[in-house]
Amino acid sequence: MSSVSAASSAVVVCTGGHVLMYMKSGDIKDAHNVFDTMRHRNIVSWNSIIVGYGMHGDGKKAMSVLIEMMQQGFKPDEQTLASVLSSCANQAAANEATQAHNYAIKTGLHDHLSVSNALTFAYAKCGNLHYASQVFESITKPDIVSFSSMVFSYAFHGLGKEAMDTFKTMLHGGVRPDKVVFLGVLSACNHAGLVEEGLCYFKSMIRDYQISPGSEHYTCLVDLLGRAGYIDDAYDVVINMPFEPGGDVLGALIGACKLHGNTGLGKWVGDKLCELEPCKSVNYKLMSSIHTALERWDEAAEVRRELRGWCGGSIVAGCSWI
Template identity: 40%
Template sequence: MGRAVHGQIFRHAFEVDVFVQNGLVALYAKCGEIEKARAVFDRLYGRTIVSWTSIISGYAQNGQPVEALRIFSEMRKLDMKPDWIALVSVIKAYSDVEDLEQGKSVHSYVIKVGLELECDLLIALTAMYAKSGGILFAKLLFDQIEMPNVILWNAMISGYAKNGNADEAIELFRRMILKNGRPDSITVRSAIIACAQIGSLDLARWMYNYINRSEYRNDILVNTALIDMYAKCGSVDCARSVFERTSNKDVVLWSAMIVGYGLHGRGHEAIDLFHKMKQAGMEPNDVTFVGLLLACNHSGLVEEGWEYFHCMRRDHGIEPRHQHYACVVDLLGRAGYLDKAFNFIMKMPMEPGITVWGALLSACKNYRNVPLGEYAAEHVFSLDPYNAGHYVQLSNLYASVRRWDGVSKVRVLMREKGLSKDLGYSLIEISGKLQAFRVGDKSHPRSKEIFEEMESLERRLKEAGFIPNTDSVLHDLNSEDKEVTLCNHSERLAIAFGLISTPPGTALRITKNLRACVNCHSATKLITKLVEREIVVRDANRFHHFKDGFCSCGDYW
């Protein structure tokens, strides 16, 4: 139809009419025919602000922000003053290229020309700040708008979620509902992502119940997000129930469920689901194989993982990405095949990145291979010199073989770079609220009771024959000091608080920011047997389900 109109314009000699030609530029741009819009624009004489605005908006709306900004720069050189419509598109373009500084310059211009109260500009600026990490500026602008539309709610909720402010995202989502706002699919998916970040199973269930009563119950994108949320909140079984109830499953939904099993180290279930996926006629994608490799990695299924990696290209025509190579290095390294992992790295068709060398360094620490660990550390430090975690890994390696000179050398390196070890903390969910604990934390109002429970637990552990693994402490301390240090780890405090705060038999759910240490892992297994409780721990790498003296990881993590 648009081409037919264009033909009529040409036939009736309107090709020199600026008003008509501006309409054509806008028409082609809105139909996604940006090259045709550009051809009309380039032939246009006597361009007006409408002409420039139409082409700039066209490029911005069609996913070409760099070209939109280049044309805007041309327009400014001609001393053309942009109107608010052009500025909306320019702000969007700067948001898309994540150039917050230039976006701020446009904001200054908006204020200078007195357009700061223009509703569409407020929305665009709020979205830009929220997306680019300037969440405080975004909130200041958001609060000026009396009746935010769904686009603005989405900008703020997703902005909070993407910038690590998950609690604020959920609070804003609840506020939207209370104000009778109508969330769309983007809104609820952003809220679900925030729930997954928080890790509260009670909150996840609230979110699920809300979705179940809404028009998005059968939305495949929403259900995919719910599967991911439940898996990250510790209940892969709830994730599976969402998966089973979803009709018309696509590859993204299947992959989300396989990745969920991977997070929980349920390798055989992941493999079984993969076979069902193929039987259903669904072709896997690269994310499917990330989940499979993760599941094999966390379950010690080395041969299976090795085979799945090689069948990607051979059977499915999928070129492995860096993440797949990193999974294989981790898979081999965790199983003790350090030489095979190293040779695999040397044959990679791409430059090994930080995750590949980091996986090898971690494996070297676990198996006390100092020469190879030092080689891996050199590459890690050159790629990511200001991440304290990598230096701690090398320090751990030296400490495990009592190379205290090496530990001292790493500490000097860290001090020179102004780095300090990340402090461990654990969160425990009690009655839907998260409580945080750090190593040796005595700040809690119930601290006296917590430490009394800790002492009781330590007595019972010793009576049951538990011997602390003091090798997991990084300092050259005497044995008694080491035991005290280990007893005060944040997850032990969280467990003690959980035991005094919940009825007998209640499962405890804990999130830890670092990888669980060997000592706490062993102690938690025995604690579940002594207190007859299930304890679910999400550490930096995966989930551990402790019950009756065993862990779901099979001591393989």
């Protein structure tokens, strides 16, 4: 390689790194500006911009850059497709996921584990559990990511038994579980209302695998117990956590208090939430709803006044795109 071509390659790699750096910092405009100014592009620079859009969950833009890349004579590799599919999952872009899948089959890239894993998750997030399970079943040697993707897929669709069966298959296959797959199992139990199973898995994570639960695991457990009406047990979990409960954990508990009309505990949780997140209007709205449901109009009005005092009374109305 000549010194000129070597220098050119170094510039391309360096500039590709700059693209990814801007993307990681959330500066999408500057990232694309750097990419547009590149005179010489290679697979690394194209992957950088596609991975960047994948990180931000912009499936349509990632797909449009992929098409542009192919039009200029570059062939996507497994990293490119996995990034596109990951962004399709974040945006639930079903058409883009199908297009990427078709290309993967034509080029043989679907045999790569990273592509199959991304396909499984993308199809599940797009609502096509049948295709997700088909892709998963086609994987010769699924790894922890494969099983996690399928467990979460079943969890999204409220299929707790199927999620647990997949988890058991993983254990029988000798794949050691991690925090992520346990979170998927707990989510599946939560969606399906499987309280005893959820408690067993939570204890097994700590006892059998020496995995310290994170805030997300405690949120799932509190939500599972609270929805089923075990408010006292959910409260015990919160006060016995090895670290201070965050907004997600307390939010799950106050949601359960609202559901089951436990205003005493709801007031305590609401006060904690308002101290922790004083400008988050949904916390005040939940407290007000608890008082309103029990016709405690004075207390509800007081919460509304507190809301106006902290954040100007602004509450974002719920809406649907459908």
